[in-house]
Amino acid sequence: MSLARREDPIVAIATAAGRGAVGIVRVSGRGLAPLVQRLLGRLPAPRHAHYGPFAAADGQPIDQGLALWFPAPHSYTGEDVLELQAHGGPVLLQLLLARCLEAAAETGTPGAGARALLPGLRLAEPGEFTERAFLNDKLDLAQAEAVADLIDASTEAAARSAGRSLSGAFSHEIEALRGRVVHLRMLVEATLDFPEEEIDFLERADARGQLDAIQAALAAVMGRARQGALLREGLSVVLAGQPNVGKSSLLNALAGAELAIVTAIPGTTRDKVSQTIQIEGVPLHVIDTAGLRADEDASDEVERIGIARSWAAIAEADAVIFLHDLTRRGQPAYEAAEAEIALRLAAHGVQRLVHVHNKRDGVAAEVVAALPAGEIALSAKAGEGLRALRHELLRRAGWQAAAEGVFIARRRHVQALERTAGHLALAAGHAAAADAALDLFAEELRLAHEALGEITGRFTADDLLGVIFGSFCIGK
Incomplete structure (x- = not known):
């Protein structure tokens, strides 16, 4: 998605298609307050449910329901968010959706220079609300993927594991590994910058011991990630x-x-x-x-x-x-x-x-x-x-019935962890060589660091984001 479209305000029906007791229409973007006032007749107190009428442009009632107003940055997407909770009839929700688009195009004040209340409001693409949560640092990429995995979970165990990933359990493990790799990289690269000090780096900094500990921690995370991938797929x-x-x-x-x-x-x-x-x-x-x-x-x-x-x-x-x-x-x-x-x-x-x-x-x-x-x-x-x-x-x-703390994972997570393990193994080989090549050691640590970053989105291409969020449902 282009950067310009990422700036557009968006709206969508956020509940599943079909009839239900409750349906939700969600709006997200910057500067939603004028639209909220036009739709509700007032600006509600933030993060409180307000019961009242939802009216058409001519004042005729569409429905009675709850409105929740979340000013930025305290919202799911990190932008201003409005949620309208109404009765869950498909036609009714389409009427509310159409009213949001109509109101956004209405002018704020009469006159020749009047502009639309919320220019550019458009229908959200699949996964766009969660993508904005990722782009605005409300979730990392692993947590964002866990949102879809929680929705799609086909077993109780998968749902519980997705919940752990959404709460950040998987991401915390990855960030802890990244922190240890960064620390080791810092020591190696500092030694490369000051070779005249002739410090026996590998011995004094216990680089091999640190690397062994990182590899052991990585193996434990990989084991739980493989279990999580089994639960998901x-x-x-x-x-x-x-x-x-x-x-x-x-x-x-x-x-x-x-x-x-x-x-x-x-x-x-x-x-x-x-x-x-x-x-x-x-x-x-x-x-x-x-x-x-x-x-x-x-x-x-x-x-x-x-x-x-x-x-x-x-x-x-x-x-x-x-x-x-x-x-x-x-x-x-x-x-x-x-x-x-x-x-x-x-x-x-x-x-x-x-x-x-x-x-x-x-x-x-x-x-x-x-x-x-x-x-x-x-x-x-x-x-x-x-x-x-x-x-x-x-x-x-490879399932272990007694596995504890399993978090939901995807094939790409497991593949990134396997690449990390490969780079750390090569780094260990360079460290063990008689004429230890610290520049090659440092390069393998850098590649391992980047592979871990792909999991949480620290190093992620835009085309990968399109693939990930394109698989979400519209409204999420």
């Missing part, structure tokens, strides 16, 4: 295997609902069926795919397309459940197809592969006992063994 899990091994039954069992058609006819599932479930607060996006077999063995073109989509889903999955049928174990044709699928999974570079054997209720106990260690036997039909599968999926994802 969840884990994509694909159910793969031959036709009629019970993939659809397993999806239904995990979801606790009849989502997929289950029959004894191979090829019943022709396309992907998806469901999001949660395990210990972590969203799992489970995808049931068409049964895998050689393309030439598929019964028709529709099934061949379904199989191709199955392999595409497998290539993008965070984890793949390779489901086997215990009742067909040892049959030559079945085992040959299993070996072919295993080879193709390896060719697709599948890393998190979980071997699960279904229909344990249909075989003898010794068959289950003979399975390789670490592989799971269950009965999707009877619901046996599902708990072990859920825990294994969380373990493969």
